[in-house]
Amino acid sequence: TAQGKKLSLRDLAVKSVKDKKVVFIPKRFEKVFLHWMKNLRDWNISRQITWGIPIPGDKEGQVFDTWFSSGQWPFATLRASHKKNDFNKFYPTDVMETGWDILFFWVARMIMFGLYVTKEIPFKYVYLHGLVRDKDRQKMSKSKGNVIDPLGVVDIYGADALRMALVVGNTPGNDPVIYEEKIKGYRNFATKIWNASRFVLMNTQDYTPGKTPPLGAKDKQILKDFTKTAEEITLLMDSFKFYRASEKIYSYFWHTFCDKIIENQKTRLNGADKKERRASQYLLLTILAGSLKLLHPFMPFVTEEIYQNLPIKEKKLLLIEDWPIV
Numbered sequence: 273t274a275q276g277k278k279l280s281l282r283d284l285a286v287k288s289v290k291d292k293k294v295v296f297i298p299k300r301f302e303k304v305f306l307h308w309m310k311n312l313r314d315w316n317i318s319r320q321i322t323w324g325i326p327i328p329g330d331k332e333g334q335v336f337d338t339w340f341s342s343g344q345w346p347f348a349t350l351r352a353s354h355k356k357n358d359f360n361k362f363y364p365t366d367v368m369e370t371g372w373d374i375l376f377f378w379v380a381r382m383i384m385f386g387l388y389v390t391k392e393i394p395f396k397y398v399y400l401h402g403l404v405r406d407k408d409r410q411k412m413s414k415s416k417g418n419v420i421d422p423l424g425v426v427d428i429y430g431a432d433a434l435r436m437a438l439v440v441g442n443t444p445g446n447d448p449v450i451y452e453e454k455i456k457g458y459r460n461f462a463t464k465i466w467n468a469s470r471f472v473l474m475n476t477q478d479y480t481p482g483k484t485p486p487l488g489a490k491d492k493q494i495l496k497d498f499t500k501t502a503e504e505i506t507l508l509m510d511s512f513k514f515y516r517a518s519e520k521i522y523s524y525f526w527h528t529f530c531d532k533i534i535e536n537q538k539t540r541l542n543g544a545d546k547k548e549r550r551a552s553q554y555l556l557l558t559i560l561a562g563s564l565k566l567l568h569p570f571m572p573f574v575t576e577e578i579y580q581n582l583p584i585k586e587k588k589l590l591l592i593e594d595w596p597i598v
Contacts, residue, residue: 281384282312288393294383297399297512298445301375308376315340343381346394368395371403372445399512402447404438409449425455432571433459439518439570461522462574465567468530469578472556475541479553481585486547491555494533498559499597501528505566506597514569521566529559557582562596 279287286309288294289302296302317340318327324335346368350359364386370378379398386394405411406418413419425434436458442448487495501524508517533556540552561582564575568590579590 281388282309284387285309285380285383288383288387293393294395295397297397298443301372301398301400301445305375305380308380339377339381342378343385344389346382346386347390363390364393365395367397367399369399369401372400373403375400397512400445401442402445404450405447407449407451407453409447420450420452420455425452429455429459430462430573432462432574435572436461436518436522436570439514440522441519442515444512461526462571464526464530465571465574466578468525468534469560469564469581471534472560473581476553476557476583479550479557479583481583485550485554487551487555491551494555495558497528498524498562502562502566502596506595509569518570521563521570525563525567529563533559557584564590565593565596 286306289296289305296305315337317337318330318334319337320332320334324338325341327334327336346365347359347363350363353359368379368382375398382394386392403411406420408418410416410418422434433455437450437455438448440458501520505517505520508514508520537552537556540548543549561579561584564579564582568575568579572591576590579593580587
């Protein structure tokens with residue numbers, strides 16, 4: 273109730289959005305949501321189809337509408353869990369990610385059902401992605417013959433390449449363009465990561481983790497610049513600008529780490545001065561480990577494989593390692 277007045281499910285959902293308890297990304301979809309809710313109509317939740325959750329006591333074999341069932345997903349799955357604390361721990365969740373085309377059909381109903389059953393919003397942020405289109409910006413469909421089979425692409429170019437191709441340049445709420453040449457380009461990037469990492473590992477076989485070696489002014493500046501880059505990427509991630517974060521780490525790893533830092537360290541690695549060699553090894557391993565962490569959300573497979581081979585003490589799965597920002 274609000275000031276003694278009972279609110280409908282629609283009113284509760286609208287209030288949660290206007291009060292910024294639920295935030296849409298991008299923001300323009302808040303207006304779309306409010307328009308849908310303003311023009312809400314009665315909804316027949318039964319269906320005469322062969323697949324669905326049977327309506328209890330219905331002798332005609334009717335089932336619930338799929339959106340009525342899936343609208344309860346955020347809390348129903350957790351309450352059905354054998355682990356009793358799952359609901360208290362994970363509800364409400366932080367981010368709901370889905371396509372903009374089912375904002376009303378699914379997202380609005382999850383909010384209403386969540387408020388009705390649990391008295392809480394089901395999620396705090398709704399990140400809406402677009403619908404994948406081909407290089408001519410046509411909607412992909414079997415009838416047009418322009419569909420890219422993701423499993424087939426993964427077999428050829430790898431899952432990491434496909435993930436990067438889907439993320440880079442994909443602003444929230446807009447339809448991304450995907451085509452085989454783009455995926456192939458990020459396969460080349462995965463190869464670049466692998467080759468650069470192999471070079472570092474080959475030149476650190478005699479490196480023993482321990483106390484930080486004495487570093488020169490240039491080394492300290494390189495590490496300082498990396499920390500600044502990591503901070504910028506973190507800010508982009510926290511702002512849901514994944515498309516820019518992925519571009520930034522791509523650019524840093526290829527054009528700064530590979531093209532400049534590694535190339536400039538070859539003389540020190542091959543020199544006779546052991547102190548200089550150890551400082552160079554420390555520098556390369558520190559930046560490589562940090563870069564793998566920044567790349568991991570976008571390219572988890574190749575980064576995890578490489579990370580497990582780094583000479584680092586008390587190493588965990590990269591998936592659960594600390595983010596490289598203090």
